[in-house]
Amino acid sequence: MFNFNTPRAKDDALRSRITQIRECSSAEALNHLLAELAADAAFDHYQLNLFLPSGLLQSNLSIFSHEPSDWLDYYWSNQLVVDDPLVKLSFRLSQPILWDEIGEYEKNLSANASAVMALRSEYGMAEGMTLPIHSGQGHHGMMHLSRREANGELLTTLELISPLLPYLFNKACDLLTPPHPRLSDRERECLFWVSEGKTSWEAARILGITERTVNFHLNSAIRKTGCKNRYQAIARNVAAGQLRPDMQRLNITRIVKA
Incomplete structure (x- = not known):
């Protein structure tokens, strides 16, 4: 009691x-x-x-x-x-x-x-x-x-x-919670930039790799999560907490001090 x-x-x-x-x-x-x-x-x-x-x-x-x-x-x-x-x-x-x-x-x-x-x-x-x-x-x-x-x-x-x-x-x-497939760091990076509206070519330029390599990692993430395309993979991995805000790209909009 x-x-x-x-x-x-x-x-x-x-x-x-x-x-x-x-x-x-x-x-x-x-x-x-x-x-x-x-x-x-x-x-x-x-x-x-x-x-x-x-x-x-x-x-x-x-x-x-x-x-x-x-x-x-x-x-x-x-x-x-x-x-x-x-x-x-x-x-x-x-x-x-x-x-x-x-x-x-x-x-x-x-x-x-x-x-x-x-x-x-x-x-x-x-x-x-x-x-x-x-x-x-x-x-x-x-x-x-x-x-x-x-x-x-x-x-x-x-x-x-x-x-x-x-x-x-x-x-x-x-x-x-059923186990969720773990994405590699590179798979998460490629999904992140696609979620930001970048094409595979643009993501490749940002990451310093080839467009073919970006597509390889995107297809791997799609396959791992049982999705049909990159957009569904983004949605499913955001929902599962695999894609999170990039701590190096935060915009501090306000600080309230006592």
């Missing part, structure tokens, strides 16, 4: 939980630990959605859940995810989303979005919050925590769960 009498006790308890998360060897073990954490924080239900990119705009979804089974069946069979404001806000925000304050985050909530939230309450999720989290590899996650009865103590329980969320998210990603 979360019971912190002293700062040291709080630190020790968090360290113990972090160790438990790191030692989870399967998705099932992690789901069991999620159930313990939710119960300790006095939540009846939880759901951790993990969006793993398969392209720039396509993702595979994995779900860890202890929510009413009939709710999950109804939610997915009716594609409520399309209108779910919690999902849309989680992709846009990084801050916790308290369900009773959803109007503060989304000023013009559609009728369909309001209906999804009303249905949650009808299915036994009267009070809750959603914690978004994102990674540099294009992974997106959101953890829904809810109760059958509201008690107004969301911020207190937020303090208990928030420090553990990055560890839960990273472990879920480690367990469920």
